[in-house]
Amino acid sequence: MKNISKFKCFGIGNIHLRSEQQTVSDKILLTADRTLMSDYHHNEFIGFGTCAPPNVIPDWLYKFLFFPPIKTKDGIPIAAPYGLRKIEAQLLSEGFDVLTVDPDHIGKHINEAKVLGVQVMDPFGAGPASSTLAAVLKKEPFLAQYFRILMEKPEIKRAKKHGLKIIVGGSGVWQFRYRPKFVEEHGIDCIVDGEAEKVIGKLVRAALNNEELPKYYEVGVKEAPSLSEIPEIVAPSINGLIEIGRGCCRGCKFCSVTLRPLRWYPYEKILKEIEVNKKDGYANNACLHAEDVMLYGSKNTIPNDEKLLKLHELAVEKCDGVGWSHCSLATVAAKPKLFSEVGEIIKEKQPWWGAEIGIETGSPELAKKIMPAKAHPFKAEEWPEIVRTGMGLMHDNKLIPACTLIVGSPEETEQDLIKTIELMDDLKDVRSLIVPLFFVPMGRLKDEEWFKETQITELHQELLIKCLKHDFYWIDNLIDLSFAGKWYSRLIRPFYRLFVEIIRYKVKKAGIK
Ligand code: SF4
Structure with missing residues (x-):
């Protein structure tokens, strides 16, 4: 299209x-x-x-x-x-x-x-x-x-x-x-x-x-509004989600966020919105939203230790729990000690937290073409190693990532797919969801063709099946973690398990082992 x-x-x-x-x-x-x-x-x-x-x-x-x-x-x-x-x-x-x-x-x-x-x-x-x-x-x-x-x-x-x-x-x-x-x-x-x-x-x-x-x-x-032109919310947001900043400086070709300037909210603005969500008892937790929460307060792709730690200390002091919307593998891999310190602060109030993560490919060549700055401060050539390191650190520190892979992006070759499949093998022990997504023309690639299911090759199929198996392997554990400690856990958890079992059965029936 x-x-x-x-x-x-x-x-x-x-x-x-x-x-x-x-x-x-x-x-x-x-x-x-x-x-x-x-x-x-x-x-x-x-x-x-x-x-x-x-x-x-x-x-x-x-x-x-x-x-x-x-x-x-x-x-x-x-x-x-x-x-x-x-x-x-x-x-x-x-x-x-x-x-x-x-x-x-x-x-x-x-x-x-x-x-x-x-x-x-x-x-x-x-x-x-x-x-x-x-x-x-x-x-x-x-x-x-x-x-x-x-x-x-x-x-x-x-x-x-x-x-x-x-x-x-x-x-x-x-x-x-x-x-x-x-x-x-x-x-x-x-x-x-x-x-x-x-x-x-x-x-x-x-x-x-x-x-x-x-x-x-x-x-x-x-x-685009400056920080002072962005008003604070006056009534609760779903699940206590609040922005801590806008924009991204990585410039991935398939993304539209990249066209917006990078701005970080001051602590006071963030705390005021947390208060709004807490008032009347709607949400005592906060989901911090930014394209890369690890970069809070930084001017480039290197995390700012002082600002990130202070933000989390303030948020955890005010809330019963803190989550993230997104973070990048490169910032986690660049500052493992800082990541672990932030994790310790978050885990003062909860056993784990989640975030959406873009892996997109296991191929350094494709990474160089479609997301050359995603690996900063490392080189695009190091991308698969950054993914392995970042995902390992997330597993050890109890951040549960919901990851995406792009399937069928323009210029994708068989070699690129083979490298992504190999990367999936390396990630099998990382507690995570990994979801393959067909390429959709957006950002600077908005004039490219959509990827259609009719274009699926055997290698694509192999990758999709690897992701499916990976997610089936971890899903029960993730369901348990998601509802742990909630009063309605015993009532609702069996329904999710049943849903997963039905899907497993259907997949098996379709001949996918
Ligand atoms: S995909 Fe993520 S890292 Fe890349 S430009 Fe968009 S928001 Fe930034």
Whole structure:
């Protein structure tokens, strides 16, 4: 599939706007689909289940296990996705009347609203994880189904007829470029691509004034907010997730994050958001979010010992538990002592913690081509060794990584695949999940071809099977760790085990040993 954008990108100067702050009486509703408005039994790992299509167990049971509805009070969710909370805080700071609502209770509020803001992460299941699973199971992933269900709600359609404006934002908006028909049919007025703090108020004001909105608004690098322009959230975020910084300096070709400037939040800002999540008792833990948490406070790819340690001391003092969204193997391998010290601080309150990790390939040649700086401060040629060292350190220090491998990237050769397969052999004793993902054209590779299941070779198959076996080997241990110490563990754990057993049986039946 080629880039088939039919949308014209506008600058903010193309629409007539009032720039001064104003208080408006019209309500702005914010929401997200069911798969995003869940706290996944307080476990972010489980949220990955939303990428799968309907499968071996009934849909209602799958929903209960992987994305149960978040608790609500009068239709208002007790926590919401972090990105939505940031937009809520920004609009409130500009004087708008904003309400974040649960998707199943939107009908109660939509008649008062003039603008509906919707956050998306993977609206059509075109992201790497969901498109891979959809290609294998040949069905629409849950997260795409539920986005469609949200946009087809009769109450939204009715409100649309009465002039409701719909603005969509979030990390998955790039997918709308491939779905212009959906955009038209569902009356989406504006799609905002990028960090929206500096532009969302202007767009909402234009919507309230019935001015024409740009169909696709790409936030330029110059419009990226500085630290002081990023407001703190005012209500709890799902699973206590809070940003500690934005941007990444590694420049991997397949990634869009890389185009954003690197900024780290000061401690005070981070602690204030932890307080917001703790208030009213929603989350006494924090999931620190950055593209590489190990780089907190640094200006390059070398971790800053003092800042990283202090951040964790402060966070652990305030919370009952601390997790990470992402970190890199290179920073862990570069500073093993620091990594272990940070781990000790985290483990004062919990036995283990998790993070998402990009391995992507076991081939130094391919690493050099598609992610030349991922290995910094080491050389790209050393990538497989960095992976082995970093993963070993994670295993020893009880960080459980959920890792990704890219399958079918442009320029991938048989030799590259063989090296990745060999790397998988070396990682078999590392407690982890390793998920192969079909290449999706994003970042600087956005004009390349998608990888399709019809292009799978025997080597690809061998790699996929290795990953499957690796994950089957570790999954029971990971389920036990995920629910250890939780009061509902004995009730819910058997369902996950049953699910895994059914998948094992199906895989065996398909002749994969
Ligand atoms: S290290 Fe991660 S966030 Fe940074 S550019 Fe590479 S893939 Fe993107």
